[in-house]
Amino acid sequence: MTGAAPPVHDVVIMGGGLAGLTLALQLKNRFEDIDVLVLERRGHPVPLAAHKVGESSVEIGAHYFDTVLGLKSHMQQVQLRKFGFRFFFSEGRRDIDCVTEIGASRYLSVPSYQIDRGIFENYLGEEAARRGVRFIDSAMVGGVDLSDSADAPHRLRWTVDGVTYVARTRWLVDACGRAGLLKRKLGLARPNAHDANAVWFRIGERIVIDDWSDDPEWRARCDPQARWLSTNHLVGAGYWVWLIPLASGSHSVGIVADPKLHPLDTMNTFDKAMDWFRTWQPRLYDALDGKRDKLQDFMFLRKFSYGCKQVFSARRWALTGEAGLFLDPFYSPGSDFIAISNTYIADLIARDRAGLGLEARAQVYDQIYHSFYESTLALYQDQYPLFGDPEVLPVKVIWDYTYYWGVLSQMFFQQKLTHLALLGELREDLVHCQRLNVAMQAFMRSWSAVSEKRNPAVMLDQAALPWFAGLNRSLNDKLDDDGFRQRVRASAALLDELAREIVERANRAHPGLGSGTLGALLDQRMAGLAAREPREAQPAMLFLQASAIG
Structure with missing residues (x-):
């Protein structure tokens, strides 16, 4: 192209999916005059029940969508409110009402959603355009030239219908998913040790797990009687199966498995997946067998989890969503990490617009974000064998959940992610929680190696734990800095109490199991907190006996 140089945008976002469009909206919410260009490879509107994972959200992601971005009306009226997570130890069983079930009997206070990604991304594209974002679909980015100067803009080229365009931009954000344009260009890819594969598909009809039993007592354990609105997990050693309803009327079905126990080549086509269900989850096979003609799509990913060396740079580039890193769909953290990374990117752009330095801030944000990644990865890595x-x-x-609601969620809901001085004050408590979590995951592996794996016909009702439901409810509190300090320290104390009770419970059943590194961490913490007032212990695990139904 010749002639005058193209104008300089404030921000160009490569990728107009969930991560890119929500970042564009967040920036427009914060700066009405900001010039944002979003380039999306796919044509819009995208199909409903779009072929993507990430349909289930949890509390951070849900709060980001409905409150931070102001999309509550859409989330409540168009998407489905999720009835929490639910787990069934149903391997090899058809009698779903005769196995152990984990879940809440009622909705907890803070909402989360089941998201039809096609409906949502079409809406986000339309909403971004309404708010003044320039959104170009069917755009293929062909090259990126990052600036070596602190002030000169980046340049990129893209094509639409064979015509090449050039843009200059102060900030460049890669939100293009696993294509990872900046990651490949800058050599930022970093593998991790979490080896798991996934297959998933959509069926164009509801899978109503409530209809899998006609036992009125079993049905009545939940109010509403709508287990199908949960993210339902059918679990076994080395794998879990998801069932997620979509607002379009389709149902998302997935298998996530450790290949050492369930190799990918046993499930990497729809027919193979159905054969796999017939063996491992026969009740689901029964529900799907008559719906084979309603198959809408099928996809698989080998070793889907990965890290990234760097996601935020003082040189005015950043990665968000799957363009950066990806953990695991168990517990649905994808939207959470989009919310966190977008918040950090928006703050860096705000500092740049205010003429403030970026070097130290970008480095610290990158370190914090990676610490969240590492602590969350510990929930999954080497844990799949105990899922059964x-x-x-x-x-x-x-x-x-106690770790998630008590620590990470509090930072996001209380808007403290960028309050570095306050986080610095709490560093000892936060690091302790992180170390305690890693040690607890190792302890549970040891416990599972000797447990008897009894599977009684009970429902373990999380809503019957007053402290647990209260922890969820506490996310709605509005805390000042002092209140946040107290909240984080209370969460650390709760995790200490819960860890002690878990170790005691496991050792009562299996004398000699010990405590691994947990005992040393707890004793060290107790010595360090000797000057603090003692906190009254709570019967944290009482639900395992008192709330069992059956």
């Missing part, structure tokens, strides 16, 4: 353990997995779920 009806004694240990319920404890793991309670622990993992």
Whole structure:
């Protein structure tokens, strides 16, 4: 192209999927006059039940969508409110009402959603355009030239219908998913040790798990009687199966598995997946067998989890969403990490617009974001063999949620992610929680290796734990800095108490199991907190006996 140089945009986002469009909206919410260009490879509108993972959200991602971005009306009226996570130890079983179930009997206070990605991304594209974002679909980025100067703009080229265009931009954000344009250009790819594969597909009809039993007592354990609105997990040693309803009327079905126990080549076509269900989850096979003609798509990913050496740079580039790193769909952290990375990117852009330095801030944000990644990765890595353990997995779920709601969610809901001075004050408590979590995951592996894996016909009702439901409810609190300090320290104390009770419970059943590195961490923490007032212990695990139904 010849003639005058193209104008300089404030931000160009490569990728107009979930991560890119939500970042564009967040920037427009913060700066009405900001010039944002989004380039999306696919044509819009995209099909409903779009062929993507990430349909289930949890509390951070849901809060980001409905409150931070102001999309509550769409989330509540168009998408489906999720009835929490639910787990069934149903391997090889058709009698779903005669196995251990983990889940809440009622909705907890803070909402989350099942998201039809096609509906949502079409809406995000339209909403971004309404708010003044320039959104170009069917755009193929052909090259990127990053600036070596602190002030000169980056340049990129893209084509639409065979015509090449050039843009200059102060900030360049890669949100193009696994294509990872900047990651490949800059050599930022970093593998991790979490080896798992996934296959998934959509069926154009509801899978109503509530209809899998006609036992009125089993049905009545939940109010509403709508287990199908949960993210349902059918679990076994080395794998889990997801069932996620979509607002379009389709149902998403996936298998995520450790290849050492369930190789990918046993499930990497729809027919193979159905044969796999017939063996490992026969009740689901029964539900799907008559719906084969309603198959809408099928996809698989080998070793889907990966890291990234760097995601934020003071040189005015960043990566968000799957263009950066990806953990695991168990617990649905994808939207959470989009929310966190977009928040950091928006703050860096705000600092740049204010003429403030970026070098130290970008480096610290990158370190914090990677610490979240590492601590969350510990929930998954080497843990798949214990997914079939009806004694240990319920404890793991309670622990993992307490860690999530008590620490990471508090930072996001209370808008403290960028408050570095306050996070610095709490560094000892936060590091302790992170180390405690890693040690707990190792302890649960040891416990599962000796557990009897009893699978009684009970429902372990998370909503019957007052402290657990209260922890969820606490996310709605509005805390000042002092209140946040107290909250994080209270969460650390709760995790200490819960860890002690888990170790005691496991050792009562298996004398000699010990505590691994947990005991030393807890003793060291107790010595360090000797000057603080003692906190009254809570019967954290009581639900495992008192709330069992059956």
